[in-house]
Amino acid sequence: MKLHLRQIPAEGQHLEGETDCPIPDLAAEKVTCAGPLRYSLDVGITGHALWANGSLHQPVTLECVSCLQPFDYTIDVPAFAIHTELAGPETVDLMPYMREDILLNLPPYPNCARHGGRVCKAATVETTVDDAARAEQKREADWAALDKLKLRK
Numbered sequence: 001m002k003l004h005l006r007q008i009p010a011e012g013q014h015l016e017g018e019t020d021c022p023i024p025d026l027a028a029e030k031v032t033c034a035g036p037l038r039y040s041l042d043v044g045i046t047g048h049a050l051w052a053n054g055s056l057h058q059p060v061t062l063e064c065v066s067c068l069q070p071f072d073y074t075i076d077v078p079a080f081a082i083h084t085e086l087a088g089p090e091t092v093d094l095m096p097y098m099r100e101d102i103l104l105n106l107p108p109y110p111n112c113a114r115h116g117g118r119v120c121k122a123a124t125v126e127t128t129v130d131d132a133a134r135a136e137q138k139r140e141a142d143w144a145a146l147d148k149l150k151l152r153k
């Protein structure tokens with residue numbers, strides 16, 4: 001997303017819209033864009049610097065680390081802010097900055113229950129196993145109690 005510096009008025013400008021997915025190369029990591037990047041930004045030029053702040057929203061499809069099922073998630077960057085010195089070119093590409101903040105806000109261990117509001121199938125299986133293990137331990141504890149009683153006699 002390129003900004004044409006000459007088109008930015010002295011008092012700054014509010015920009016809202018959609019632009020291309022900034023992370024098209026993450027398909028191998030099971031992160032794919034499910035739509036365009038939405039932005040709402042205030043931009044301006046102060047001296048020889050460009051500043052921008054606002055919010056970014058990137059809908060993605062992630063893969064759950066537990067059940068390996070894909071689920072929808074929106075990466076929110078509520079406080080996107082940059083301040084960069086202008087080196088002379090007439091355009092500044094915001095995409096590298098947006099990409100960096102999107103990556104920073106990507107869940108490192110996506111989980112469909114925690115991030116997707118779903119019931120994770122893997123979690124259900126784990127719970128069942130845990131319950132069985134607990135029941136087994138309880139049974140052993142009961143037998144141990146019985147054994148002690150026998151010893152006392």
Ligand SMILES: [Zn+2]
Nearest residue numbers: 064067112120
């Ligand atoms: Zn899951």
